Amino acid sequence: MKIKRIIVPLIFIVIGAGLGVGGTIAKDKIFPGSSSGTAQVEKVTEEVGPLIEMKDEFMINLDGGGMVKTNIVLEGVNKKSQEKITAKEIFLRDRIISVIGSKGIDDIRTNEGREKLKEELLTELNNVCGDQVKEVLFKNFIYD
Structure with missing residues (x-):
């Protein structure tokens, strides 16, 4: 009688555990990549x-009126790029002034506009220094 009281609940526990494990395995086979309602985030470490900070602050007149005041930091593609970027700094400064100076206040007022400006600067600066710039970063960005 005592054994029956122990065996019956034990059987239910084993069956329940088996169904739980089996259900989880079946769910993973049927729906791969999903995990009980939580999103899986793949961490990409790049x-x-x-980081090469341009020596002086930029104060640039905008096309059609207005002014931008900014400090720019460039991210090089690798360790050797720092030397190449630094050697071409005066040419890079000139290109930055040309690109930003060709923009109107409405072109840079929004986040989307500044992101487009960064992309254009990246393209132009890589033309100057042979694809050594990975990212253009604004340390500050004030327009008036």
Whole structure:
């Protein structure tokens, strides 16, 4: 009688555990990549290249009136790029002034506009220094 009281609940526990494990395995086979309602985030760690801060602040007149005041930091593609970027700094500064100066206040007022400006600067600066710039970063960005 005592054994029956122990065996019956034990059987239910084993069957329940088996169904739980089996259900989880079946769910993973039928719906791969989903995990009980939580999103899986894949962490991508990208190595940061050398950061090269342009020496002086930029104060640039905008096309059609207005002005931008900014400090720019460039991320190099690798360790060797820092030397190449630094050697071409005066040419890079000139290109930055040309690109930003060709923009109107409405072109840079929004986040989308500044992101487009960064993309254009990245393209132009890589033309100057042979694809050594990975990212253009604004340390500050004030327009008037």
